[in-house]
Amino acid sequence: xxxxxxxxxxxxxxxxxxxxxxxxxxxxxxxFSNGAERTFERLQGxxxxxxxxxxxxxxxxxxxxxEYAAGxxxxxxxxxxxxxxxxxxxxxxxxxxxxxxxxxGAHTIEPLVELSLAPNYMRHRxxxxxxxxxxxxxxxxxxxEPLIVETHAIEAIPALLARDDFxxxxxxxxxxxxxxxxxxxxxxxxxx
Amino acid sequence: xxxxxxxxxxxxxxxxxxxxxxxxxxxxxxxFSNGAERTFERLQGxxxxxxxxxxxxxxxxxxxxxEYAAGxxxxxxxxxxxxxxxxxxxxxxxxxxxxxxxxxGAHTIEPLVELSLAPNYMRHRxxxxxxxxxxxxxxxxxxxEPLIVETHAIEAIPALLARDDFxxxxxxxxxxxxxxxxxxxxxxxxxx
Numbered sequence: 001x002x003x004x005x006x007x008x009x010x011x012x013x014x015x016x017x018x019x020x021x022x023x024x025x026x027x028x029x030x031x032f033s034n035g036a037e038r039t040f041e042r043l044q045g046x047x048x049x050x051x052x053x054x055x056x057x058x059x060x061x062x063x064x065x066x067e068y069a070a071g072x073x074x075x076x077x078x079x080x081x082x083x084x085x086x087x088x089x090x091x092x093x094x095x096x097x098x099x100x101x102x103x104x105g106a107h108t109i110e111p112l113v114e115l116s117l118a119p120n121y122m123r124h125r126x127x128x129x130x131x132x133x134x135x136x137x138x139x140x141x142x143x144x145e146p147l148i149v150e151t152h153a154i155e156a157i158p159a160l161l162a163r164d165d166f167x168x169x170x171x172x173x174x175x176x177x178x179x180x181x182x183x184x185x186x187x188x189x190x191x192x
Numbered sequence: 193x194x195x196x197x198x199x200x201x202x203x204x205x206x207x208x209x210x211x212x213x214x215x216x217x218x219x220x221x222x223x224f225s226n227g228a229e230r231t232f233e234r235l236q237g238x239x240x241x242x243x244x245x246x247x248x249x250x251x252x253x254x255x256x257x258x259e260y261a262a263g264x265x266x267x268x269x270x271x272x273x274x275x276x277x278x279x280x281x282x283x284x285x286x287x288x289x290x291x292x293x294x295x296x297g298a299h300t301i302e303p304l305v306e307l308s309l310a311p312n313y314m315r316h317r318x319x320x321x322x323x324x325x326x327x328x329x330x331x332x333x334x335x336x337e338p339l340i341v342e343t344h345a346i347e348a349i350p351a352l353l354a355r356d357d358f359x360x361x362x363x364x365x366x367x368x369x370x371x372x373x374x375x376x377x378x379x380x381x382x383x384x
């Protein structure tokens with residue numbers, strides 16, 4: 001019989017098996033609670049944290065960026081995002097990324113949800129922030145070319161999904177969560 | 193002035209800079225249409241394709257699995273998924289993964305959406321399939337321990353998001369897309 005919940009596997013050994021400038025691969029030797037042993041690999045990314053921003057110029061619209069994505073060798077439509085710099089907090093990082101990628105800052109920035117990318121083999125987590133009360137403010141970023149900023153209705157997710165260049169799971173999950181939260185708030189307002 | 197859309201950057205060079213059993217890192221030298229040059233890294237995964245399955249035992253519920261995720265060194269709740277084996281089609285892969293991970297097959301399997309993980313530095317795409325008309329059928333998989341299968345209401349996404357172990361962006365995006373599709377179909381039925 002399977003235990004419920006399983007006890008976590010015991011880590012028998014771990015060692016780095018590959019490293020590049022940005023990535024490191026760690027090999028993990030595991031013994032599961034039933035005695036089964038496996039060797040898994042996982043990616044070690046930066047542990048500094050990452051942030052993704054849903055910036056709303058008004059209560060119905062959201063800013064999306066169109067940028068070159070090297071993994072696909074093509075342009076994709078997605079939410080602004082980036083790593084948290086050393087010494088920065090999440091709100092500061094969100095505001096800086098917004099200024100660099102969209103040319104706006106936000107007076108109000110609040111946490112929405114924390115998402116993982118591929119927990120089976122990546123430690124990566126990303127904090128999604130909801131930004132409103134926007135104002136014009138541009139900071140120079142490290143982008144090789146200016147990003148194209150598009151404004152879309154947050155209710156238009158189905159139309160976005162019909163596009164070829166909108167497929168990043170984190171952005172899709174974040175937009176649905178924000179949309180439902182806004183719908184709930186609207187409904188609560190109408191009830192009162 | 194930025195061109196709209198930008199021309200794709202020119203790939204000046206590419207070389208493998210790290211490799212492990214599962215992962216390879218490729219360095220890409222790029223020249224953007226404005227002349228800016230950058231060196232990017234991207235992960236090369238398997239190109240065989242991957243599949244994630246929303247399996248519905250009835251029109252209101254979905255099967256989730258609870259499995260050990262090495263990236264987090266913890267158990268996570270997510271959708272069944274896996275790689276497409278050589279010679280397999282997407283439907284066959286979805287049905288096999290369901291049998292291995294959940295102990296069920298599906299008489300009906302249809303494509304829902306294709307999601308990417310991190311297009312900036314990964315080529316990875318995953319095809320999400322909607323499976324229904326389920327029947328009991330178990331296949332031995334390569335899991336080190338039996339996965340725990342849970343049945344959840346597809347309308348209960350907010351309750352899932354409140355849990356500590358449910359955070360994988362691909363699963364969240366897939367569930368929202370399926371839920372909205374089912375809501376739309378229900379609404380259309382009621383209109384007729």
